Amino acid sequence: LSMKRTILAAATASSLIFLAGCAGTGNLVSAPSVDLRHVEATEIGFSGQTFLLAFDVHNPNPFPLPVSTISYGIELDGYRFASGSTSGGFTVPASGEAEFAVSVELNLLQTAPPLLYIVKDSLEREIPYELKGEFGLDIPATTPLRFRSSGGVRFGEISRQALKLH
Numbered sequence: 001l002s003m004k005r006t007i008l009a010a011a012t013a014s015s016l017i018f019l020a021g022c023a024g025t026g027n028l029v030s031a032p033s034v035d036l037r038h039v040e041a042t043e044i045g046f047s048g049q050t051f052l053l054a055f056d057v058h059n060p061n062p063f064p065l066p067v068s069t070i071s072y073g074i075e076l077d078g079y080r081f082a083s084g085s086t087s088g089g090f091t092v093p094a095s096g097e098a099e100f101a102v103s104v105e106l107n108l109l110q111t112a113p114p115l116l117y118i119v120k121d122s123l124e125r126e127i128p129y130e131l132k133g134e135f136g137l138d139i140p141a142t143t144p145l146r147f148r149s150s151g152g153v154r155f156g157e158i159s160r161q162a163l164k165l166h
Contacts, residue, residue, distance in 0.1 A: 069136035126152030
């Protein structure tokens with residue numbers, strides 16, 4: 001009977017240590033920094049606009065981060081510009097950097113007319129942005145990594161040409 005109790009106690013202790021280790025795995029992964037590098041209008045028309053958002057990611061961890069999903073929200077000059085979720089499908093190298101891009105379709109004429117002026121202003125100045133989101137990782141027992149950043153962004157050359165045509 002004493003041997004059974006010893007084995008049961010050892011098994012319980014081992015299980016608790018294992019569960020504690022799994023629960024803490026998410027805390028062992030540091031969140032990457034993510035910056036909006038540029039915004040490019042790929043199509044501009046009266047019925048809608050398509051923008052390509054390019055991001056830089058820096059991984060502070062000593063191991064790669066396989067990104068499986070991305071959720072994001074972006075404000076330009078205080079106005080909600082775009083938000084959504086998409087599959088990741090890329091890996092940020094250990095202590096390294098990677099880039100990714102997201103294409104978004106909007107109808108600024110209907111949803112946010114003030115953003116049209118912000119897009120036009122980006123020809124002359126950097127537009128302040130706020131970025132929030134999270135990466136889902138293809139690493140077992142990890143929680144999504146949240147990121148947040150702010151800065152200034154200018155629209156790309158293609159955007160400037162497209163905007164000058166209208």
